[in-house]
Amino acid sequence: MNITINNIEVWANPGETVLEVAEREGIRIPTLCYLKGFSPTGSCRMCMVEVEDQGRLVPSCAFPVYDGMKVKTNSPEVRRARKTIIELLLANHPQDCLVCIRNGNCDLQSLAAEYGVRSYRYVGQRRKGKLDLASPAIERDPEKCILCGRCVRVCHEMQNVGAIDLINRGFNSTVAPAMDRSLNTVACVYCGQCIVHCPVGALREKSDQKRVWEAINNTDKLVVAQIAPAVRVAIGEEFGLQPGEIVTGKIVAALRRMGVDTVFDTNFAADLTIMEEANELIERITLQKTLPMITSCSPGWVKYLEHFYPDLMDHLSTCKSPHEMEGAMIKSYYARKMGINPEKIFVVSVMPCIAKKFEAQRPELGKEFQDVDAVITTRELARMIRVAGLDFSRLPDEGFDDPLGESTGAGAIFGVAGGVMEAALRTAHYMMTGKDMPVIDFSPIRGLQGVKESTVEINGIKLKIAAVSGLKNIDVLLKDIQAGKSEYHFIEVMACPNGCINGGGQPLPSTPEKIQKRTEAIYKIDKGLPKRCSHHNQSIQKLYQEFLEKPGSHTAHDLLHTHYIRRNRY
Amino acid sequence: MNNQSIFEAYPRNDASLLIPLLQNIQTEFGYLPEDQLEKVAEHIGIPLSRVYGVATFYNQFRLKPLGKYVIRVCRGTACHVKGSLDILRILESELGIKAGETTKDFMFSIETVACIGACSIAPVIVINDEYFGGLTPKSIQKLIKKFKDKG
Known part of the structure; x- marks a missing residue:
């Protein structure tokens, strides 16, 4: 069918909304509550347009097209209505942009600028809300909330967690956990997708920037940083570089210039994780232990299982996540090698993740001292680079320090959903047959779908595998396991849709196009490396020779493996 | 109080029963006690935050007991x-x-x-x-x- 938008005739599919057609045609309609791929709520009214014969403005996100429809997306009346909506939102907003974490990257602020709001036109009572700073990962500031409900929909419909919802009504409406509790007392998994989808500053990470600067400025401390696979393909966006630009060397250079003493690579530990995890998988299969084995590198996913499926904890791999392994190796192997007192070492993980902040504080992850002392997100590192006065795009490319800085393509792909599985298969194949896989690329579990499955035959054993991202997608598979119907041997789960490249700590906004670019960049890193299987990493081989003996050894179990904790759902 | 029977009258995992179930509990207790809200969430298979959201949205529901x-x-x-x-x-x-x-x-x-x-x-x-x-x-x-x- 044909419709007319701003006097231009365009083609439209029945069932589409005005907003969808306009977007395709490159006509921008501003939105706040709209979430692509979710049913529209039409609650913010920003996307109002004029439709001839309707007699009133309609929300384009929820208004279906009809043949011959005539739409105006930018008439004086539409502009006036949108401006009024913004002014009303501002009337119930703290108006503290200058000191807000989202200053310069806020949808409400941008719209106010776009629509030429030059004064606070409406003044009245403002909703009071209490700051929730109690969790180790996410902070909530309900007074900044504009009640768009995006966080709520993401938490319920994408992540199946439902830690927060709209409570109360009318003027007293607010987004909060049940009983208006703090996030740390409910079954929040700290995936941080609520932060990613918040258009304003109502949700933010708990910042560790200050602690990291303090450690850097403390001459008594040896500050060792490590960078997760997904950070290097995303942080460039913070400095105006193209999405997917690989800036590994610049991050290393930046960290050194900030005063970090040693820079290691979490990709090294990803290779180490693969050695332990592939070994664990083979052991579980040959000794007929609990199957399917499910990956444990995504701390949001681990917490989800502990809250919602504690009876399935035996299915989780006992491997610590890569940055925890790296921390454990820094404070044992590396400290011993260098003759440094591990107490003086301060390990900083730069992660695309919010849940890692919680994970680093888990008491079982570290014996005398925590494996990792501080976790900062990609966004926090970008802020630190800025305040350090570094011109990021002009930094030289520098290499990681040895020995915990060497990595293979297998470690690199941990950053995308399906990557851990693929990396593990590469090494499991070698461990079972003594030979590398004939084709290293394993395409059935690549791509951006939420659930990817396949079967691989190694040494006559048909391994049924699945890679799942986005917590909503895992439920069916877990229910099958509970019912004893699961045929899988090995399942990879990433809490965030598409994996760490779309983690809660990544640069904002995180659009589908950026996710695609970041994913491509990760596979490009893998493809470009001379070694693409974890077992070929020479520093890993040396680590086993000098310290760990072999995968699954007593020392390995002591330092690289962990256990899980039953948590309540309510 | 025999509230087990309240839940027995409602099939599990049917989110559309949320409001009648809350009404029934309030009739029984005079208000909606927190532990009952948890039971409701568990019984009909929705997050506790949603139960609480609905319970605080409607004026008819009380989260605190009333006086004599x-x-x-x-x-x-x-x-x-x-x-x-x-x-x-x-x-x-x-x-x-x-x-x-x-x-x-x-x-x-x-x-x-x-x-x-x-x-x-x-x-x-x-x-x-x-x-x-x-x-x-x-x-x-x-x-x-x-x-x-x-x-």
Whole structure:
């Protein structure tokens, strides 16, 4: 069918909304509550347009097209209505942009600028809300909330967690956990997708920037940083570089210039994780232990299982996540090698993740001292680079320090959903047959779908595998396991849709196009490396020779493996 | 209290039963206790935050128990004209609570209602199911004293 938008005739599919057609045609309609791929709520009214014969403005996100429809997306009346909506939102907003974490990257602020709001036109009572700073990962500031409900929909419909919802009504409406509790007392998994989808500053990470600067400025401390696979393909966006630009060397250079003493690579530990995890998988299969084995590198996913499926904890791999392994190796192997007192070492993980902040504080992850002392997100590192006065795009490319800085393509792909599985298969194949896989690329579990499955035959054993991202997608598979119907041997789960490249700590906004670019960049890193299987990493081989003996050894179990904790759902 | 039977009447994992189930629990307990909200979430298979969201959205639901005597003060037009605001203020100061609150000893709750259809005897209040009309500042004080003494 044909419709007319701003006097231009365009083609439209029945069932589409005005907003969808306009977007395709490159006509921008501003939105706040709209979430692509979710049913529209039409609650913010920003996307109002004029439709001839309707007699009133309609929300384009929820208004279906009809043949011959005539739409105006930018008439004086539409502009006036949108401006009024913004002014009303501002009337119930703290108006503290200058000191807000989202200053310069806020949808409400941008719209106010776009629509030429030059004064606070409406003044009245403002909703009071209490700051929730109690969790180790996410902070909530309900007074900044504009009640768009995006966080709520993401938490319920994408992540199946439902830690927060709209409570109360009318003027007293607010987004909060049940009983208006703090996030740390409910079954929040700290995936941080609520932060990613918040258009304003109502949700933010708990910042560790200050602690990291303090450690850097403390001459008594040896500050060792490590960078997760997904950070290097995303942080460039913070400095105006193209999405997917690989800036590994610049991050290393930046960290050194900030005063970090040693820079290691979490990709090294990803290779180490693969050695332990592939070994664990083979052991579980040959000794007929609990199957399917499910990956444990995504701390949001681990917490989800502990809250919602504690009876399935035996299915989780006992491997610590890569940055925890790296921390454990820094404070044992590396400290011993260098003759440094591990107490003086301060390990900083730069992660695309919010849940890692919680994970680093888990008491079982570290014996005398925590494996990792501080976790900062990609966004926090970008802020630190800025305040350090570094011109990021002009930094030289520098290499990681040895020995915990060497990595293979297998470690690199941990950053995308399906990557851990693929990396593990590469090494499991070698461990079972003594030979590398004939084709290293394993395409059935690549791509951006939420659930990817396949079967691989190694040494006559048909391994049924699945890679799942986005917590909503895992439920069916877990229910099958509970019912004893699961045929899988090995399942990879990433809490965030598409994996760490779309983690809660990544640069904002995180659009589908950026996710695609970041994913491509990760596979490009893998493809470009001379070694693409974890077992070929020479520093890993040396680590086993000098310290760990072999995968699954007593020392390995002591330092690289962990256990899980039953948590309540309510 | 035998609340097991309340849940038995509702099939599990049917989110559309949320409101009737909450109503039933409130009838049984007089309010919605927190542990019952958890049971509801578990029974119908939705997050507790959603149960709480619904329970706080509708005026009919209470999350705190009411007093032994629930005083409903009519604030409809006729009662307003006949001085119901004074009646409400006196009640609030006599009992030391605001409308919508319950005394610490759980003896009295005050609620305001829009109109209870008894305009001919305005200003009127209802204590539990008993109507008291034609009230004056003096008579309301006497009335409250009577209930306080009764205990």
